[in-house]
Amino acid sequence: MIQLEGVTRRFRSAVGERTALDAVDLTVGEGEVFGVVGRSGAGKSTLVRTINLLERPDAGRVWVDDRDLMGLKPAALRAARRRIGMIFQHFNLLHSRTIRDNIALPLTLEGRSRAETARRVDELMERLGLSEHARKHPAQLSGGQKQRVGIARALACEPSILLCDEATSALDPETTEDILSLLDQLNRDLGLTMVLITHEMEVVRRVCDRVAVMEAGRIVETGATADVFLNPRTAATRSLLAEGESHAATPPPVGGLVARLVFRGARTFEPVLSRVSRETGVDHAILAGRIGRFRDQPYGQLEISLVGGDPQTALARLRADGVEVEVVS
Template sequence: MIRLEGVGKRFAGGAMALDGVDLTVARGEVFGIIGRSGAGKSTLIRLLNGLERPTAGAVIVDGADVAGLDGAALRAMRRRIGMIFQQFGLLASRTVADNVAFPLRIAGTPRGQAAARVAELLDRVGLSDHGHKYPAQLSGGQKQRVGIARALATGPDILLSDEATSALDPETTRDVLALIADLNRDLGLTIVLITHEMDVVRQVCDRVAVLHAGRVVETGSVADIFLDPQAAETRALLAEAGEQGPAAFPNFAGRIVRWTCHGATIGEPVLTMVARETGADFAILDGRIGRLRDESYGQLTLGLSGGDTEAAIAALGRYGRVTA
């Protein structure tokens, strides 16, 4: 659905925001792009809808080179791409219903047809009773739901999300991400989600790319990126999110390993079984049990002492992956 080939973007003054970016996003998937502030994430997403033009390379959306479009062709393409923003971008002087209807009015949709579409969208995002209200009367989560409804107004094939949950509290973030996941499943939308929040990617994304200083340093499935990161930048981002590996415990007297498992293994008493089998003692030094979209996973930093620690490490390997 989306393909970036050797994309570069240089701004006036010589600043290079993107450099040689190659990416593909499959139709119907949720693709996450993570990175620190200044990594080039927002520039990348603005290239997808033609708000910026690449200095080098090509941005292909559903077979069309975005940089080659202008006028009516560019407007038609943009109607197929919805956008939701960190700060909502709502018109304060318009009601919720008017905000959602705004793209339809620009597109020349007849008033009756637009009203029916607005009612349908407000129902989908859970705001059927709020159409008459103004943005100032809404919570942050409700404002973002209005923004999502507005992004869906023209029936897009692609939804772009630029840090859409960064201004929300954790509970509201989960609700908004659940809505985005529902839209992906129910409407078959292709979603590109820009964020610096690791939990956002874990909850909804199928695949993810890590952006650093304008370059893609790693890309792959969410499970591969989070459970077996290869790039130093990815490992640094995970460490900043509170995930510590063996190197964080230099004073532990025994062996330290990182054990990763997923799926049905999460519900099994693996550590107890291995301890009984090998006589090894386990200390859980750090770790996380959670979900990567639809699958449970666990990643624990374990300290081993006593008994046959080598046999214990081998036994852990039968239930997951062990790394030093």
């Protein structure tokens, strides 16, 4: 659905030139929810804005739905952009217009008839729970309601792609969960391809099928969300994940062997560790851990200390039971 090939974007100013994107390659499949994470200044927002050419690359190609957007003439590019909706961190609503008029704006600009526009706006307000707010103005809504208006407006022209640039960063945790649930449902119901730009690792865990990690204008790691988060290959990814963890590992007992365990799927909720400990006579202490989900897939992570008996036998039994094992020390 989306393919970037060698995309480079430079910004020039009086103090010199800065490379925001450095020969980026990226592929997003149809119907996929794809996350892009990284620190501020990594190039995330520039990247998402190249997908609809709001930022035109200095080099490289941008393909959307098998069309090379870089080669399109202005009228054809405008038509292609109608198939790409976009929502923003700060909503970008017109404060002088009602909620209904904000949602209708893309349809009006496209030249839809009043009757067709009214039908589409009614449909979107009903789907996104905005019907009772139709005559209000943005200043009268909460942050979550404003973002729902932004999503409705982005969906007005029935796009096949939805770009989300830090769409939850201005929201509180409860409202963030509400908006993520909405995006997840829209992806499932409408088959939308979504690209989510965020610095919040929990957002990626919650809704993304795959993820790319950016650093200094480059993609340094990409893959299935569970694989990247549970088995990070780069220092940049490990650093981002560490910032999101609230625990600090407890020093292990003297003589203990420390290992990290990863449980996936139904195995997460099975008493594998206690069973292996009982059968091998190897005691364990839990130093740190968490249980969560990558979209629909449950997972568990534990850091444990093994003492007594033969720890290597216990680890071999865990591996045989489908547990991913990494010896730390």
